[in-house]
Amino acid sequence: MAEPILVAKRDESEFKLLPQMANRHGVVTGATGTGKTVTLQKLAEGFSQLGVPVFVADIKGDLSGISQAGSMTGKVGERLTQLGFPDAVFEGSPVTFWDVFGKEGHPLRATISEMGPLLISRILQLNETQEGVLTLAFKIADENGLLLLDLKDLQQMLMFVAENASEFTTQYGNVSKASVGAIQRGLLQLEQQGGHTFFGEPAVRLEDFMQTLGGKGVVNILAADELINSPKLYSTFSHGGHLTHGHPLNFSGLNYKVADYGVDRETEQINYADLQRIAEESRPKLLICGASAYPRTIDFERIGEIARSVGAMVMADIAHIAGLVAVGLHPSPVPHCEFVTTTTHKTLRGPRAGLAMCREEFAKDLDRRVFPGIQGGPLVHIIAAKAVAFGEALRPDFKEYQQQVIVNAKILADTLANAGLRIVSGGTDNHLMLVDVYLDGKGITGKEAEKALDEVHITVNKNTIPFDTQKPFVASGIRIGTPALTTRGMKEDEMKSIGNWIAEVIHSPDSDEVKTRIRREVAQLTARFPMYPNRLKRNASEANTGS
Template identity: 50%
Template sequence: MTSLAVSAHHAPARHPALAAADPELAALVGAEERLQADTLRLIPSENYVSQAVLEASGTVLQNKYSEGYAGRRYYEGQQNVDQVERLAVARAKALFGVDHANVQPYSGSPANLAVYLAFAQPGDTVMGMALPMGGHLTHGWGVSATGSWFRGVQYGVRQDTGLIDFDEVRDLALKERPKVIFCGGTALPRTIDFAAFAEIAREAGAVLVADVAHIAGLIAGGAHPSPVPHVDVVSTTTHKTLRGPRGAMLMCREEHAKAIDKAVFPGLQGGPHNQTTAAIAVALHEASGASFRDYAHGVVANAKALADELLARGFDLVSGGTDNHLILMDLTRRDVPGKIAAKALDRAGIVVNYNTVPYDPRKPFDPSGIRIGTPSLTSRGLGTEHMGAVAEWIDRGVTAARTGDEAALAMIRAEVADLMAAYPAPGLPV
């Protein structure tokens, strides 16, 4: 097996200026390229961007400050930058069918914070899914600024089904009358019923926000229902399933456009990262093509096939399976904590993250579950015919984690590397 040790002579030839200026950093980049190339990446929030997205992210647009919006800047010399931002905005509006798009948020958490700034005051009640149930920190959870500055109330899932109980959501919303309701999360393996949330939000008089950071690419590719007809605001990152750079977007109805734009700038940030805006534009262009639709549906098909294979091997899956790109596994009956399993699988070349499961008796930093997903492997060209092998590796890896069998993990690592060599990843050197 090829060593992953970092050394200066491994500096990638395709980064000659970096290798000359900073060989130590260049060696680390080269090591990461090799790590991404020969491991099976199953973290559902990770993916591979195209070479075009990588190139756009590193252009001379990095050199420009552009506070304000296209046609309304506080700096001169924006002739080209304005066109880049307008292109990204137009592509977002066309792809998602929205009235308005803001492509300037630096990432998903700042984008969600802008939503609060637009529609709530400090101390107001806000509502979202509880973090241990699959929600996100920024949906009003206590350790987040959103839970400190606002009064966060949380809904969860049923213990018996792992599904959202909309009667409970409605009762909570009518009792607490939140200004903002978030739907969506980071560990939700089932289709989000945006229409049901919209009905509750209307009755409670709340602004409804769909955080689709995880499933934006599935929505763009027609593999998950769109929230756009039902919600006031859509918040999303531009990476994950959308296969763009590390950035974010806010999309909304025209009536909320001014409030959203004002919240992003000057409310929370200064100049946008123009090189990221350019890469977002490229990713949105790629997502409008037929091949991306095939990819999005392939992600879901692979996840469902992998879930079936895991169930057949006796694994406990939250909600019993998946409708999207994500699988949440409860390892309690396997008698191995999620953290120990995740670290063992990493040594086996299978990259996952340990994760809480609903009603988890263990602590968040040492939880009962692991979270896996199929975006990255689908981007490499793996299909449903490979999911049996992936499930077998996970099964063997979890067993080895429990028994401490490092030889078994090393054997899996070699097998994984062999398969990955046959399916080169987009954007990585071959």
């Protein structure tokens, strides 16, 4: 049996992974700077040392360091001694770099024939009729001994099918030239996004990823920083949607055929007419709605009507707006959707957990899928915390809190706009706003804004904006919400101060003078609005009485 892989150590506690259990799914989570990347590096190195080849996708470009041996420094040596590794040896792991675009590693290629009609249909998001025509093109090529190597080969085969449509219709059923045209347009888009570099020879083989060197497994690192920016792979996450709603690198996009909808280029709000068109073309079984960075009201009634018109059910993810929905400040999806899911933190202000609701006819199936389907032991303390949160949501003061959240968001958005920043969609109807800080190259990136604001103790997160030209880990915008500030008791005047501070830092990101002053002013504001003020008062009282 292979030795366990040491993943982390603290004091006398060691955290190890049993290699024989590594075929199970897992997730590494944590806030920025908590060691997620280092954990992945350690796992990759551990498997490599056991002689097991590894394949990883590197989106941010920070996994490649395992190819080089480290060096001893004073702090590193001190830390190694504390952990009980005074004689640690530095060495790199055998690494092969891969890149679909052939820029940062060996070209990763596959032939059209090897991909097959099913996978290519998913990439192009074809409907059933179009998928049938594409399958026919592959069948004809196979029957005639023709190997489809690249996009040009497939395009030529489709032209042949279109030119002989009447003959093939007699043999295989209707072959529409319109369907062929739709596939050709999809292939053209794929070509423009770099697909021509992926499809071709020499095709990568599974054996290429299963190499060893000197008894160590080779770590195969796929450069995915540019890959994730291809719209065919990146989906419409930049339009405010959520990873779990069909992003191709998420389980939802890997396991299900997804047709995406986004926002209108002019209004930056959901285009319901376009959604109707896409639904009619793709005929989905389930229409998913909800978002993580959409500042406007979602018309669940209209979405429900669209779904029913094509025979689909609806699942609404209201994780970010659940608190507003609970008190009637945002339309409820419940009358219009078969399924409604939410987290219980965010605007519900409860514990980090989730909630899934459905119509009675689906309840037993949903319960079985949760337990024993995916859930282990119940977390009783979280269940209790949910009950407390739901109880709070029933109180009149919770609605007052949510009303103030919206007022604060509007004031903050207006302040930022008046200070020269662009608010995506022109404003906000809920608890958050999306701010364009790049301003067509006149400003700074979202990544730079996040870092500069963090230096003055203002926490925001970089976020892509609709039709973003920046990479997702750079982004053109930042996302800001008001629930936490409102919970601390802050109101309109404080929002104006915070908005002006944010704008000033973004306009002068390199000014130490500005940052020093604002950092001091932020500290003064937060001191006036402490977290858990009742607990602080109780502790002070106990200290004064000597208890």
